[in-house]
Amino acid sequence: MKYLLFKSNDYHLSLPMDSITKIDKKKPLKKNIIYFQKNKKSTPNFYIITVKNKIFGADYIISEYEYKKDIIENENIINIIGNKNIKGFLLINETIYIILDSNYKIRRRY
Amino acid sequence: MIFFKVMSKTDKNNENIKANNNDDKTTYLMITLKNEKHLIKISNISRIVKFKQIYPLPDTDKHILGVANISGEIIPILNLHLILNIPNKDEINTDSKIVITKYKDFLVGFLVDDVIDMIELSNEDLKKDTTKTLENEFIKGEFIYLTDVIAEIDIQKIIMNFKNKK
8 A cells, every 4th residue: 555654843654645635835824734743833844735624734745655564553552652543653664654544633733 | 672582481481480489589670760770570571672763653642752663563662751750861862771561462662761680589678668658659669679769660550551541
């Protein structure tokens, strides 16, 4: 399955490519963008990833990646970390990418 | 890189035999958190590894440092300083170690400043320090060992607490 790998702040994130409708590079205009700020002064180099009815913000896009192995979907890990919007993990060249739910229910908004 | 695995099956068998011959002694790992010595029961430990890159996770509790890739396995890493209310170092020290613990099917890593030794103690060796009131729910007890006061960490309780958090 193909994933889009991207970064927001220090977070290595990913979304399934088949859930993405478009990717734009522009300044955010709306307030309903899912972007994981570490503090209010974070200034994203903004990319807008549109997924169904959600919009994700990214600092930069790493690449598209065809992940051929089984994704890591360990319920015990999700139970400990407590964020049910994380669907699992990709392990690519020793780097861990978080798979976000394309229907992510955000707690913080940009 | 793993620098030692705590116990193999054979070691465990030997340990059981030894324990039976030594009045049910318990083996503990002695660690430090900001110069304070703590004990973790070795039966709760899967392995100890050198510091590995920890990938932070969005929208999680401040006690969760992130996840680390430990020999191809993704393991959540918790901030033991914060859980035990011990003042944290300003930055993560790359000389730190990660103690991987196991309880039921949960593998959880804890970042510790250093691993000192493994010690075998009987209940008689550990004299409970009754002069102090325990200030943290995850400390099982504080003991006087030689000249030090050492706190035993209740790893199972920590894991169950995070598992049940919503």
